[in-house]
Amino acid sequence: xxxxxxxxxxxxxxxxxxxxxxxxxxxxxxxxxxxxxxxxxxxxxxxxxxxxxxxxxxxxxxxxxxxxxxxxxxxxxxxxxxxxxxxxxxxxxxxxxxxxxxxxxxxxxxxxxxxxxxxxxxxxxxxxxxxxxxxxxxxxxxxxxxxxxxxxxxxxxxxxxxxxxxxxxxxxxxxxxxxxxxxxxxxxxxxxxxxxxxxxxxxxxxxxxxxxxxxxxxxxxxxx
Numbered sequence: 001x002x003x004x005x006x007x008x009x010x011x012x013x014x015x016x017x018x019x020x021x022x023x024x025x026x027x028x029x030x031x032x033x034x035x036x037x038x039x040x041x042x043x044x045x046x047x048x049x050x051x052x053x054x055x056x057x058x059x060x061x062x063x064x065x066x067x068x069x070x071x072x073x074x075x076x077x078x079x080x081x082x083x084x085x086x087x088x089x090x091x092x093x094x095x096x097x098x099x100x101x102x103x104x105x106x107x108x109x110x111x112x113x114x115x116x117x118x119x120x121x122x123x124x125x126x127x128x129x130x131x132x133x134x135x136x137x138x139x140x141x142x143x144x145x146x147x148x149x150x151x152x153x154x155x156x157x158x159x160x161x162x163x164x165x166x167x168x169x170x171x172x173x174x175x176x177x178x179x180x181x182x183x184x185x186x187x188x189x190x191x192x193x194x195x196x197x198x199x200x201x202x203x204x205x206x207x208x209x210x211x212x213x214x215x216x217x218x219x220x221x222x223x224x
Contacts, residue, residue, distance in 0.1 A: 004099070007092045011100025015074060016107060024073055025108050030115050033066035037119050051124040053192070056185035059120050060178050063113060064145065068167050070108050071149035074101050075156065075166070098150060098218035102211065106146035113138045120189075129190040133197060137184035140203035144177045147210035154218050176206055 019025055040058045041051060117134070120126045128134055152170045180202040187196025 004093050004096045007096035008099035008103060011092070011097055012103040012107070015101060015104035019104070019108065025070070025111065029066050029069050029108070030112060032069065033062045033112060033116055034119050036062040036065060037116065037123055041123055048125040052126050052189070055120045055124045055126045056189055056191050057182045058124075059116055059185060060141070060181045062116055063109065063141075063181075064171065064174060064178060066112055067105075067109055067145050067149060068170065070105050070112075071146075071153050071170070072166055074105050074150065075153035094218040095215040098154065098214045099211075101153075102143075102146045102150040102214065105150060106142050109142040109146055110139070113142060126189050126191070128188065130188040130196070133184060133200070134188035137181060137188065137196065137200050137203060140200060140207055141177055141181035141184075143207040144203055144210055145174060147207060147214050148173055148177070151210060151214035151217070154214070176202060180206070 037058060040054075040061075044051065044054065117128075117138075121128070149170060152173065153166065156166050156169060180199045183192075183194050183199040184196040184203065186192035186194050187199075
């Protein structure tokens with residue numbers, strides 16, 4: 001088990017080093033997500049009170065749309081130069097590869113969420129009323145999106161599905177995460193009178209199931 005996590009850290013570090021050099025998160029993903037918030041703000045043409053009400057939902061729509069870019073890049077990294085073959089021949093457990101790639105996507109999403117929280121505070125005038133719930137639900141939703149995205153990325157790769165079809169496969173599955181995370185943020189930002197901690201349970205269960213399922217099935221999914 002220790003070796004599995006050690007190899008997963010190596011995979012995550014590799015992907016994050018590639019990201020640090022390419023700066024796709026900084027140059028493409030983050031500006032795209034912030035642009036989504038700005039465009040929604042103009043499209044609603046509403047006052048600050050209305051924007052604060054819709055802020056949690058708009059936040060997570062922006063995160064999910066931007067996460068598709070991160071997941072697609074994570075999937076394509078190993079296939080651009082045939083590195084996925086090298087990983088299979090390296091002796092690393094498939095679960096290590098899955099956990100490492102999911103961890104790298106999660107780190108990128110965590111950074112993105114921090115930027116977008118600042119975005120909704122500045123653009124929509126939102127206030128954080130429950131910081132602990134905001135952080136915990138953001139992390140739980142990030143794990144869910146990263147694990148599910150990595151799982152479906154491997155599935156699409158194994159089936160030879162074009163990357164452009166990945167969003168069609170992934171977004172419907174992430175609907176529970178979008179709903180649960182939005183309701184949790186409703187409570188954390190004071191946008192609606194809901195029990196955000198109850199919705200957090202949905203995010204935790206979803207994330208655990210996606211992580212375990214992905215770790216167990218990754219080897220079979222990427223077989224040629």
